[in-house]
Structures are given as C-alpha cells and as structure tokens.
Amino acid sequence: MRRQFDSPIVILGSRLLSPYIMVFGWYVIFHGHYSPGGGFQGGALLAASILLIRVAGGRRISRLQIQEFATTPLAVIGVVIYFATGLVSMAMGGYFLDYEMLPIPGLDPAWLRYYGILIIEIGIGLAVMAILIMIYDNMVRGEDYA
Amino acid sequence: MLDFFTGHYAYWFTIILLCVGLYGILFKKNLIKKTIGLAILQISVVLYFVSIASKWDATVPVLDPNIPVDQVANYLNPLPHTLMLTAIVVGVATLGVAFTLLIAIYNRYNTLDEQELIEKIQ
Amino acid sequence: MILFAGVLIYAANDLPYRGDPDNLMHVEKSVTNTQVKGNYFVQNAYRDARTPNMVTVVLGDYRSIDTFGEQVVIYTAGLITLLVLRRTRKIRRALK
Numbered sequence: 001m002r003r004q005f006d007s008p009i010v011i012l013g014s015r016l017l018s019p020y021i022m023v024f025g026w027y028v029i030f031h032g033h034y035s036p037g038g039g040f041q042g043g044a045l046l047a048a049s050i051l052l053i054r055v056a057g058g059r060r061i062s063r064l065q066i067q068e069f070a071t072t073p074l075a076v077i078g079v080v081i082y083f084a085t086g087l088v089s090m091a092m093g094g095y096f097l098d099y100e101m102l103p104i105p106g107l108d109p110a111w112l113r114y115y116g117i118l119i120i121e122i123g124i125g126l127a128v129m130a131i132l133i134m135i136y137d138n139m140v141r142g143e144d145y146a
Numbered sequence: 147m148l149d150f151f152t153g154h155y156a157y158w159f160t161i162i163l164l165c166v167g168l169y170g171i172l173f174k175k176n177l178i179k180k181t182i183g184l185a186i187l188q189i190s191v192v193l194y195f196v197s198i199a200s201k202w203d204a205t206v207p208v209l210d211p212n213i214p215v216d217q218v219a220n221y222l223n224p225l226p227h228t229l230m231l232t233a234i235v236v237g238v239a240t241l242g243v244a245f246t247l248l249i250a251i252y253n254r255y256n257t258l259d260e261q262e263l264i265e266k267i268q
Numbered sequence: 269m270i271l272f273a274g275v276l277i278y279a280a281n282d283l284p285y286r287g288d289p290d291n292l293m294h295v296e297k298s299v300t301n302t303q304v305k306g307n308y309f310v311q312n313a314y315r316d317a318r319t320p321n322m323v324t325v326v327l328g329d330y331r332s333i334d335t336f337g338e339q340v341v342i343y344t345a346g347l348i349t350l351l352v353l354r355r356t357r358k359i360r361r362a363l364k
Contacts, residue, residue, distance in 0.1 A: 032321060033319045033320065033321055034208070034320055035208065036208065037321075038231070038321075040231060040232070040234070040235045041231075071346075072346075075343055075346055078339070082339055083336070086332075086336065096333065097332040099329065110315070110316060111318055113316060113319075113329055114317055114318045114319055117319060117325070117328035117329055120328055120332065121324070121328060123339075124339060127339055127342065128342065131345065131346035132242075134346045134350065135239075135345070135349050138246065138349040138350055138353045138354075139246060141353060142246070142249045142250070142352075149285070152286075153287070153288070154280060154281065154283070154285070157283055157286070158280065161276045162273065164276070165270075165272060165273040165276070168269065172269075197286060198286065198293065200286060201288075201289050202287045202288065202289060203289075204289070207321070207323055208323075209320035215310060215314065216311065218294065218310050219294070221322070223293060223310070224309050224323050224325075224326050225306040227323050228323050228331065231323065231327065232334070232335065235338065235342060236338060236341055236342065238342075239341065239346070242349055243345050243348050243349065246352050249353065250353065
C-alpha cells in the first residue's frame, strides 16, 4: 500500500461488519456436522473478517489485531493439531488418523469419530485462517519494500 | 432433442470456460493476465466436477431422517464435492504463490510483460 | 482455439446425461461388480461417524490423509510467500 488515507465511514462500516463475519465463521466450523460447512469454509470466513479490518484500516490499526509475526505460529498450531490427532490415535494402537482409538473415555467408536472430525476441523480452520492472513501480509510487505 | 440439450449444456459451458482460460494462458503477454487465465481454467474444472455429481430428484448430501439412505438415488454423490472443496483451497494457496512470484519479478525487473522480461533477463 | 473448443464439444456429446441416476458413477455396483465408492459413503456415513453431513465425513474420516496432505500443501504455500518476499528485501538491502 503506497498511499494511505483515513476514511471514517469505511473504517466504521468494516468495524461494524467484521465481528459478525467472525461469529459466522466459528458457526460454520462448529456446525459443519449438521449443515454445509467445515474447516476450510470457516477458516476462509475468519480470514475474511480479519482481512476486512486490514484492508480498511491499514497497517497501524491492523497492528491492534492479530499481529504479523503471530500468523506463522498459528498455522503451525493448526497443522500440529491435525498431526497430533493422528499420532495419538496411532500411539493408542490404531492406524494413523484412526479416530476409534482416541483416549476419550466412555464413548462409542462412532461418537469418537464424531469428535475426531470436530478436532481436525478446528485445526484446518486455524491453519487456513493463518495462512490466508500470512499471504496477504507478505504480499503487502513485499510491495512496500520494492 | 430437448433431453439431449438439458443433459449436456453444463458440459458445453464448462468447455467454453476452459477455452477462455487456455486462451488467456497461451496468447496473453502480461503475466498477471496469464495468472487470471489460470484461475479461470481451474474454476472450469471445479464446475465440471460439481456438475457431474448431480442427480435428478436427489437432495444434498446432508442426511435427512425422512429420506431413507438405503437407496442411493436419493442423495447426491458426495465424493466430487469433497474433492472440489479441497481443490478450491489449494487453488487459493497456489494463486497466492503465483502472485508472490510476480511481485518478486516486478521488484527485480520492473516489468511484467513477457517480451521485455526475456530481453531484460538475457 | 475455436477448433479446440469444437473438438471438446464434439467429444462431450458422448458423455452421459447430466444427472441421470443410471450413470456409471451413480449406480450401486460398478462394471466389475465392486461397490462404487460414492454410494458406499452415502450408505454408511451416518452409521460410521454419527454425522449427518456426508461431505464432512468423507473429508475428515475416509479421506483424512488426503486432507492432511492438503493442509501441508497450503502451509507450504504460506511459507513460500514468507521466504520469497523476505529474501527479496534482504537482497535489496545488500545491493544498497
């Protein structure tokens, strides 16, 4: 962004719109078992709610939200949640990503699969959100330091 | 004849979209326009896969307790939907990589035109 | 290009009708008398994972290793943007 100027209407509108998009993103992730939705779509919506503030407010306001250095650890956390689920189920005696072996007591194998899918979808959502923000940040920065 | 048309028009539209994207990749000189052509081609493949997953008189692949699951003619085929769901996200990521490379090229050579770029590289 | 489009449209005329339930993709048994995968998913998704959304079950359970590879791919794409653009900046500073 070479040139930046403040417009209160744009910032106010995006501030009004952004929390609702974020709530809808979490709804899409957690309600993905019963309606169309899931990790990828919810992650894209979360990234949209954060990128809206970044596009509207510029670098100074976006520093108050998720900072630029925080996106890479978030993506790593998302990937590690997925991979650790597979590793835990493999350490408990099943195959890789076999959710029947997850160590949650008192549940049928079918319900264990239900919660396993929920856990990995949260991981997918975090990773997709962090990576979309990371691509945007790096593109803006690469253009600035031309 | 009308059956033939309603059964095939989706294929024709995706083929036209694929040819638009391929034209953008092959004949445009600007690298940004080539990337846009790549995105259009990818979207055409996604639309083709979604269109072949449809069935007449079937509902979406979310289980409804009123509709029995034993007859597979009641539900759409969920496999192409899943494949394309992942393909869309990978498409976004690869587009990000493509634009990153374009930004790097522009920072170094100050142009995105193909001919000028070849002359400057040599 | 128009010729290519014509060839493709001529080839598409032999494809089966869109949405016909008797397509090879949609019937229960395939030509070699094995079970077609999509219909296995439709019939057994709720019994296996108690999740009504079949797309989620296929994405997260049956094809979960595929999805894991997917996530690694997008993570690699993010890292590529990080590495390429940071490195450009460092080279610029070194040149100055």
